[in-house]
Amino acid sequence: METLEQIKNRVELAVRGAKIDIVVNPGPSQQSSLLIDNEHAVAVAKFLRDHPVLSFDFCSNATGVDWLDRVVKKTTKVKTFVEGVEKEIDQTTEEKIPGYLEAVYHLYSIKHKHGPLIIRLRTANRGEGARLPSFTPIWRSAELQEREIFDLYGIHFEGHPDLRRILMWDEFVDYPMRKDYWDPDDYEWEPTPHDDVLERAKQHYTPRPQLDGAENITAQPQ
Amino acid sequence: MSATIQTAHPETEQPGRLPPQMSSRLDGELLEVSMGPQHPSTHGVFRMNVALEGEIVRKLKPVFGYLHRNHEKIGENASYLGSMPYTDRLDYFCSMTNNWAYALSVEKLVGIEVPERAEYLRVILAELTRLQNHASLLGFLLSDMGAWGTPLMYAFREREKILDLFESLSGSRMMCDYMRFGGCRVDADDEWLARAKQIVDRFPKFLDEFEQLILQNEIVIARTQNVGKLSPELAISAGITGPMLRACGVNYDVRKVDGYGIYPRFKFRIPLGDHGDTYDRLMMRALEMHESVEILKQALTQIQPGPIVNPKVKIRAFRPPVGEAYGRIEGPKGELGFYLISDGGPNPYRYRVRPPSFINLTVLEDLCLGHTVADVMVILGSVDIVMGEVDR
Numbered sequence: 001m002e003t004l005e006q007i008k009n010r011v012e013l014a015v016r017g018a019k020i021d022i023v024v025n026p027g028p029s030q031q032s033s034l035l036i037d038n039e040h041a042v043a044v045a046k047f048l049r050d051h052p053v054l055s056f057d058f059c060s061n062a063t064g065v066d067w068l069d070r071v072v073k074k075t076t077k078v079k080t081f082v083e084g085v086e087k088e089i090d091q092t093t094e095e096k097i098p099g100y101l102e103a104v105y106h107l108y109s110i111k112h113k114h115g116p117l118i119i120r121l122r123t124a125n126r127g128e129g130a131r132l133p134s135f136t137p138i139w140r141s142a143e144l145q146e147r148e149i150f151d152l153y154g155i156h157f158e159g160h161p162d163l164r165r166i167l168m169w170d171e172f173v174d175y176p177m178r179k180d181y182w183d184p185d186d187y188e189w190e191p192t193p194h195d196d197v198l199e200r201a202k203q204h205y206t207p208r209p210q211l212d213g214a215e216n217i218t219a220q221p222q
Numbered sequence: 223m224s225a226t227i228q229t230a231h232p233e234t235e236q237p238g239r240l241p242p243q244m245s246s247r248l249d250g251e252l253l254e255v256s257m258g259p260q261h262p263s264t265h266g267v268f269r270m271n272v273a274l275e276g277e278i279v280r281k282l283k284p285v286f287g288y289l290h291r292n293h294e295k296i297g298e299n300a301s302y303l304g305s306m307p308y309t310d311r312l313d314y315f316c317s318m319t320n321n322w323a324y325a326l327s328v329e330k331l332v333g334i335e336v337p338e339r340a341e342y343l344r345v346i347l348a349e350l351t352r353l354q355n356h357a358s359l360l361g362f363l364l365s366d367m368g369a370w371g372t373p374l375m376y377a378f379r380e381r382e383k384i385l386d387l388f389e390s391l392s393g394s395r396m397m398c399d400y401m402r403f404g405g406c407r408v409d410a411d412d413e414w415l416a417r418a419k420q421i422v423d424r425f426p427k428f429l430d431e432f433e434q435l436i437l438q439n440e441i442v443i444a445r446t447q448n449v450g451k452l453s454p455e456l457a458i459s460a461g462i463t464g465p466m467l468r469a470c471g472v473n474y475d476v477r478k479v480d481g482y483g484i485y486p487r488f489k490f491r492i493p494l495g496d497h498g499d500t501y502d503r504l505m506m507r508a509l510e511m512h513e514s515v516e517i518l519k520q521a522l523t524q525i526q527p528g529p530i531v532n533p534k535v536k537i538r539a540f541r542p543p544v545g546e547a548y549g550r551i552e553g554p555k556g557e558l559g560f561y562l563i564s565d566g567g568p569n570p571y572r573y574r575v576r577p578p579s580f581i582n583l584t585v586l587e588d589l590c591l592g593h594t595v596a597d598v599m600v601i602l603g604s605v606d607i608v609m610g611e612v613d614r
Binding site: 025029057118139140142143152 | 287292294295331332456458459460461542546548550559561564576580581583585613
């Protein structure tokens with residue numbers, strides 16, 4: 001297989017305006033990946049699949065990763081005047097890196113028997129902006145796997161033909177694979193009669209009849 | 223019956239509701255039937271919402287999740303070694319290959335070398351797993367077709383012999399928990415290897431008998447040929463792997479392509495199908511068993527004494543370096559992969575299983591359209607699913 005730089009150059013020549021970064025994997029597995037911008041992702045994927053030399057026709061694995069907001073502390077030495085004397089003191093600055101969700105695809109070529117090429121897409125944030133283009137029109141194998149990512153991570157894949165929950169039930173509201181997910185004590189909680197439900201239950205029953213003096217008659221011990 | 227089938231194209235039709243011509247009235251043209259989750263031939267708790275015209279399937283939507291326990295989240299909260307016994311429970315027929323795929327991914331993540339004897343033991347156990355998985359699949363498939371009991375018991379008789387081998391080696395028939403990072407847990411003695419050799423040598427006799435009884439059977443041929451045809455283009459696009467892909471004539475076997483472990487040392491062939499129908503998928507299993515026997519014979523004669531685990535691998539405080547790795551093997555059901563991200567801690571930051579039988583179900587609707595309800599069972603049986611892996 002060609003190196004990631006060669007593939008990156010090929011893609012950038014073919015797809016106009018595509019921004020591609022190489023995400024270096026520091027571990028010993030030597031599986032670095034390509035980060036593709038969301039606007040051109042479908043065009044890039046189509047190119048990777050149809051190019052005669054690359055021909056990544058087989059999308060083996062599609063999965064999501066959750067990266068939370070991070071705070072990176074940096075310590076720098078700053079020269080300042082303390083009581084008229086120049087001194088070096090440590091100054092810590094905190095930089096907040098916003099979190100995002102990632103979709104990772106592992107591509108192989110059955111035609112040329114090479115791979116894996118790992119491509120990743122990143123969402124803008126972890127809230128409303130968790131939207132990515134769907135690769136299901138390019139590789140059908142993404143159909144169930146993207147549904148699973150939507151179910152467990154909450155990434156909305158635009159262009160997916162049938163995006164709905166797959167492993168959790170349809171009424172489930174949260175996304176269990178997110179790092180900040182906290183499972184409730186009782187999954188199947190249903191409102192039992194209290195609060196407003198109790199009020200409605202009370203209105204349902206007829207009010208108790210007025211007692212006319214009978215409440216005053218009590219059995220007196222002799 | 224309620225209309226629970228979601229339309230495939232929500233933007234063109236009203237989502238969540240059947241189009242008017244597909245309402246579930248008895249006097250109408252289409253009848254909606256919920257097959258499963260409790261059905262003898264769904265191999266677990268699997269449900270299909272089927273829209274029928276008479277007896278012909280016009281629409282089929284699989285419903286997953288009855289066995290979902292979020293295996294991946296549990297894996298993120300357990301240590302690397304702590305997940306090893308839990309991988310047994312994914313595809314509970316093939317715990318040895320599940321162990322191997324997970325161990326292979328962690329070895330890629332950390333960069334661990336495996337001693338030669340351990341690699342031989344892994345190959346022997348993985349191929350024995352393939353034998354017992356394929357044998358019991360053929361039994362189950364015939365059971366789905368109505369050959370009730372007898373073929374399944376023939377297959378299970380052979381399977382029990384292999385499970386006895388697993389039990390005497392690892393202490394458990396099905397939940398073996400045998401592999402470790404950089405090797406295997408216990409060594410096999412000469413007596414065990416002799417017993418394995420005996421069982422492997424006798425296996426072709428069972429295969430020939432089984433093939434004579436079943437694969438030439440007129441009813442089997444009538445029920446499976448030209449049923450559930452899959453084109454190679456769709457199979458590649460849909461990520462189909464394993465015997466199901468090779469039944470379409472696509473020559474792709476991870477054992478040959480990646481050459482993981484010591485597979486390049488063995489001489490074996492990859493059987494390929496011509497038509498991609500259910501009969502080819504069935505034949506693929508039978509032919510693969512012959513090739514597995516060949517690999518086993520070579521491995522059992524070549525194996526040499528030696529260490530079975532890499533002594534450099536830490537057992538306590540096992541912390542892989544920051545990075546990620548995707549490792550895959552050719553499991554009996556298809557390409558089984560594990561994708562791991564390490565942040566340098568004792569637990570994986572991301573632990574992902576690439577389940578072959580889940581992804582093989584992508585094309586279930588395409589296979590079943592136009593066939594009868596009875597064929598749905600046969601097609602589903604030939605996909606070879608285990609719900610512990612599909613729902614995870």
